[in-house]
Amino acid sequence: MKDRFSDANLGRLAVIVLGIALLWLRFPDFFATPNLVIEPYADGLKAYTNIEYHARHDSSFTYFEGMNYPYGDHASAAVTQPLVSGLIKVVSDYVVDITGYTRAIVNFSLLIGILLGAYFLYLSFLRLGTAPWWGALASLGIVFLSPQIYRFIAHYGLSHIEVIPILFYLLIRLEEAHSLKYSLWMAVALLVFPLIHFYYFVIMAMTISFYFFFGFLRKPTVRRFFRYLLHFSVQIGPPLVFFYIWMYHNNPVTDRAARPWGFFHFHSIWEDIVTSTAMPYFAWINEEVIAIQDGGFEGKGYIGLVALIGLLVLTIRWVSSGFKASFVQAGGELQPFLNKMMLTSLVLLLLSFGLPFTIPGLEGLLDYTGPYQQFRSVGRFNWPFYYAINLIVFTELWAWIDQSKAQWKLRLGIGALLLLGFEAYHSCTDPDLKLDDIRQLHEGETFADLPGIDYREFQATVPLPYFNLGSDNFWIEASGNVMPWTLILGMQAGLPTTGAALTRTSRSQAYNQLQLVYEPYRIPKILEDFPNEKPLLLVLGKYQFEQQKAHFEHMLTGAQLLFENDQYALYRLPLTAFEERIEARLRDINYTLKADSAALYPVAGFLSRDSTHNFYYESFDTLSAERYYRGGGAFVGEVSQPNILFDSTLPRQYGTGWYTFSTWIYVDVDRLATGFFHIEEYEAESGERLQEQHYRIYDHFRTFDHNGWALVEMGFIPQRSDSRIRFWVDNQDIGEAPLFVDELLIRHDIAEIYQKGQHYLFKNNRWYPVE
Structure with a gap:
């Protein structure tokens, strides 16, 4: 016993020393x-800057106030790693x-984390009866x-x-002692790790739940039921109450996406x-x-060749019995413990495949899963299986070696460890994890070092081109280095x-944010939410801005x-500029209507730059609608169906030349803006499809009103002058939801369309109220 204790301590030391050495070999620049x-842009850089902004x-x-100004968001949703940023904040303050x-x-x-993972796996191997040297290397x-x-x-x-190694170790100790002490430690783990990322709460809670479930099924007695219930309540209850109060209770935001996009994309496949x-x-x-089919980044969960062979051998042995x-x-x-963990991790593996919802025909069942829909990246649920199957296979392999003491078995076991090491080397060196330098992080070259700028003068920055990600309704991608510059400037200033x-x-x-930066139309509602009248600071990436100049100039x-x-x-952008x-624009329209009236021709109740009737307008005012943009009526449909807005030949249709399809759509419906407008061209007599174009709704916003209505515009070139054009809209991904579309205008690009009413001015489907 004394020798084993000494060997175990030596193994602990070996794991720590060898682990540090391997970390230094793999990540030398982390030490230097x-x-x-690691990543100087996008999600990687955001992780650093959000943590530092939150702490500083x-x-x-x-609450995190560094983005989505003036609203901010919860520190957990902002990926500030509240545990890490909070500790930095406390020490710094x-x-x-x-x-x-x-x-x-x-x-x-x-x-x-790598070192601790190896250490707790080693402790688990010791409890499972392996030799210290074997457990350390595995x-x-x-x-x-x-x-x-x-x-x-x-x-x-x-x-x-x-x-997950800590989770497994605590379950092992609980299996051994049935002591509430380990359940209390588990509760601590469920409080701590979700403060790094909330997905850990889901992964850990589901692992514990299925583990107790299979433990009860193994011997379903009343006594066991209440014992498991007690431990489960201690482990899950306090963390669940804490996170509910901390994250959700009295949360002012009530319109987060009920089912975020990605569930049917971010899952594993068997490959x-x-x-x-x-x-x-x-x-x-x-x-x-x-x-080999690639399921994508979110589904990666390769278990290793040793574990795969071991799984096949164990399965054959089980079937043979x-x-x-x-x-x-x-x-x-x-x-x-190992058998229950095998079943538990297998269920989680199947869930990581998105089952049963990824089975054709069963997709709709996801609507009935409540909060489960929020965890769109279910591919991460394969992680417990990875650790469980390797723990099982290497424990079984050692037991097989230890039982007979045969040298050939020991050599085969050492070969398995070498194969594990070979694969571990290739796996951990496959991603590029070299540290990158960023010029603006160096002393003397920071944004705070720029001459003549007092950042206290401003209340917030606006990136140009603009980016807005996270609502799962509007997806405005960051371009180039604009996002890094904006986040670094914010962190420093x-x-x-x-x-x-x-x-x-x-x-x-998100809607209010987009109204701030898209085409001037209404005074942005978000200005009412700003806490002061300080100007905004525009951060403009020159190259990227030139690529999107038409949208943001x-x-x-x-x-x-x-x-x-x-x-x-x-x-510097003063807030008065938005109204100006x-x-x-109103002055320009009025000037055109008065000073340039000779160049405008009355056509179908409008004034046009072209004397011919080469545009199509439909107000939909004769249709009854619960919601409408103007005039008392709108097109109403079910968004999951093909909603045909136009199906005919265009007035004076040209076989070449651009047409602009312009319409207002009500987008204050969860994820409706992720749908598509479609323009199809058909041969008039045969019905043969000549071409089709598909336009993501949120990619074609032009401007916004205050009431949930957005103007979308799409360009299209017909191939023939006598073809039939079909224009329709749908969203197949969100199930049943109402669709409201109003004020359809299809015009040739040479035709600017005007109208002056008693209380409005109209130009190209923009309606400006006037006194």
């Missing part, structure tokens, strides 16, 4: 220059300022092969490898589990034999941004240039 970044500038631990070392802290937290191989290594690319909150093209042999098969023997026979007194790259944000808040009207170099420019732009 730890305060750099936010007034509370709960009350001891010494360490916010400048946030990137290093985040980077080392990932490495410490543990190190398993953590470096872990699919979570790929999360180091950008999703740092999901990269904490220690979470993700049994193959990995990071391995040379699978790469060869993929290139020379048969293409007539299903009478236990699937797992190793583990000694903890054999029940304490300036929040109206841009958003968050999670499950409010639909109405108006934002420079009334703006004052403060600084520019060859990459970006900063402008609308007034300028």
Whole structure:
């Protein structure tokens, strides 16, 4: 016993020493220059800047104010890793300022996670009866092969490898002692790790739930039921109450997406589990034999060749016994733990495939799953299976070696460890995890060092081109370096941004943000929500702005240039500019109607630049509708069906030349804007389809009114002058939902259409109220 205790302690030391050495070999720049970044853009950079902004500038631990200004969002939804940012905040506020070392802290937290993962796997192997040296080597191989290594690319909150090994170890100790002490420790784990990323709460809670469920089915007695209920309540209850109160109770946001986009995209497929093209042999098969289907980043969960072979051997043994023997026979007194964990992780694996909802015809059942729909990236549920099957196979393999003491078995076992190490090397070196430098993070070159700019003068930044991600209703991608510059400037100067790259944000808040930056039409409602009259600071990426100039050039009207170099420019934008732009448009229309009236021809109740009737207008006023944009009527439909708005030949249709299809659509319906407008051209007599174009609704917004209505416009070139054009809209992804469309205008681009009414001016489907 004394020798085993000494060997176990030596194994602990070996795991720590070897683990640190392997980390230094794999991540040398983390040790040499730890305060750099793994990814200098998008999600990766956002993870660093959000954490530092939250620790440095936010007034509370709960709310993040750095993006989606002036609304902000909950610290958890903002991916601030509240545990990490909160600790940095406490130390910085009350001891010494360490916010400048946030990137290093985040980077080392990932490495410490690998080390802790190996350590707790090693402790689990010891409890399961393996030799210390065996457990130490297997543990190190398993953590470096872990699919979570790929999360180091950008999703740092999901990269904490220690979470599931700690969960398994606590379940082992609970299996041994049935003590509430371990359930209390589990409750602590369920409080701590979701404060890094809330997906851990779901993964851990589901693992615990299925584990107790299969434990009860194994021996369904009343006593066991109440014992499990007690432990389950202690483990899950306090964390659940805490997170409900902290995240959801009295939450002012009521219009987050009920079913975020991605469930049917971000799941695993079987190839993700049994193959990995990071391995040379699978790469060869993929290139020379048969293409291996790639399920995508979210579904990666390769278990390793040793675990795969072991799983096949264990399955054959179980089937050969007539299903009478236990699937797992190793583990000694903890054999029940391994069998229950096998069943538990297998169920979670099936859930990671999106089952049963990814079975054709059963997609609609997802509507009845309540909060489960919120966890769209279900591919992550395969992680417990990865750790469980490797724990089981290497425990079984050791038991097989240890029983007979045959040298050939030991050599085969060592070969398995070498294969694990070989695969771990290729897996952990496959993603590019070298640290990158960012010029604006260096002293003397930060945004705070720019001459002549007092950032206290401004209330927020506006990125140009604009980005807004997270509502699952409007998807405005970040372009180039505009997002990094905006986030770094905000972090350094304490300036929040109206841009958003968050999670499950409010639909109405996103709508208000878009109204701020899209074509001037109404005074943006968001101005009423600003806390003061300070100007905005425009952060303009020059190259990207030129690519999207038609959409955002108006934002420079009334703006004052403060600084520019060859990459970006900063402008002061007073809030009065928004009203002035609308007034300028009204003046232009009035001038055209008065001074240029000779060039306008009355056509079908409008004034046109062309004397011929080469446009089509439908007000839909004769249709009864609960919602309408103007005139008392609108087209009403069911969004999951093909809603045909136009099906005919265009007036004076040209075989060449651009036509603009313009209409107003009510978008204050969850995820409706993710649908499509379709324009199809058919041969008039035969009905042969000549061409078809599909336009994502949120990609073709032009402007917004205050009442949930948005103007969309699409360009189209007919192939023939006598063909039939069909224009329709649908959204197949959101089930039953009402559709309201109003004021359809189809015009040739040479035809500008005007109208002057008693209380409005009209130009190209824009309706400006006048006194």
